[in-house]
Amino acid sequence: MAADRGLRGIVAGKSSLSLVDGLEGRLIYRGYDILDLAVHSTFEETVYLMWHERLPKRRELEDFKKALVQERQLSEEQLRLLSTFPKDALPMEVLRTMVSHMALFDPDRGDNSPEANLRKGTRLVATFPAFAGAFHRIRNGEEFLPSSPEMDHAASFLHMLHGKEPTPEAARSLDICLLLHVDHEFNASTFSARVTAATLSDLYSAIVSAIGTLKGPLHGGANENAMRMLRKIGELSKAEDYVVQALGRKERIPGFGHPVYKTMDPRATILKDMSKRVCEGIGEPKWYEMSALIQEIMMREKGLYPNVDFYSATTLYALGIPLDLFSTFFACGRVPGWIGHVMEQYSDNRLIRPLSEYIGSKDLKYVPIDER
């Protein structure tokens, strides 16, 4: 008997990284509720928690932050390579390529021990925003900006993109956004990372698999598509007609629905408040207002709740993240989760190899080529 299409409801393995409670609308990282972490924690501290299974002491957090700062500087070779890419390359394609390239030069290449993977993981988390920021500036003909060692991860991301120091409010908003994206149990990209790791392939290969999976519009591409839709609608007064007509054509509204949550995604609750604040902050409350109206229409018409991508779209937009970098931003947040899952997979590995239900022919006789 075949499993449900898309493996819905199938428990495909054990994990202690995160719990998605789709009925209660809760997300838990290593025992801590995401609502609590979003108020009290930071991206860096949450990454430490995910990798070490406990919150860091002050000194441990400082050391980890220092290691991230050290690793986020790009080499001359990486910058040269970035400058050779087509200017219209998708940032997710660029990220996928840069991670493959980085694997070839990693000093821990060939070492799959947990210690080496933590070092590689730190390099990956540190360089993702640097790749995004550098490519964005290069494609716009702007000078590359080396990251500033005084800045935390989120602030440095905004600085590398925009060339100016962000306000503390903008940096903290982006920091919370990153933290909210860190993990989500066996989502599609994490699962592909684990499938790759389970062959005992290396961490970089697993991360490349995950990037390729996140790139799709049904996964990490939804936040960009949600913002494109809002821009197409343009005005609050046009939202109702647009959504009702799109649903009439059986189109999917990006940022709604979820395979696990049957209620409000807790990340969407946090991001909704943030979206209101940051959209008002740039003097464009209409993006939030349109989103809130579309949320009501989607509930009325389809009974669907917004997922993480819906309100992250307007939040990222108001923070000045270019639309085609939204999925890359998602990857910057999710990469520590991928790394945590890959290390968990290695720690108790078995090749992931399901069956398929064969629905093709069985008894065809071979026909020579001239007789076909």
Ligand SMILES: CC(C)(COP(=O)(O)OP(=O)(O)OC[C@H]1O[C@@H](n2cnc3c(N)ncnc32)[C@H](O)[C@@H]1OP(=O)(O)O)[C@@H](O)C(=O)NCCC(=O)NCCS
């Ligand atoms: C996330 C997603 C892939 C989950 O899909 P799923 O759990 O497999 O749900 P299904 O594809 O089985 O859809 C169930 C029903 O809800 C509808 N539906 C689901 N998401 C919808 C959406 N965003 N807009 C309109 N209708 C939607 C489907 O059309 C289907 O309706 P039907 O039964 O009348 O055909 C899906 O909700 C989606 O495509 N959302 C938009 C993309 C997105 O936001 N992705 C980010 C996920 S974090």
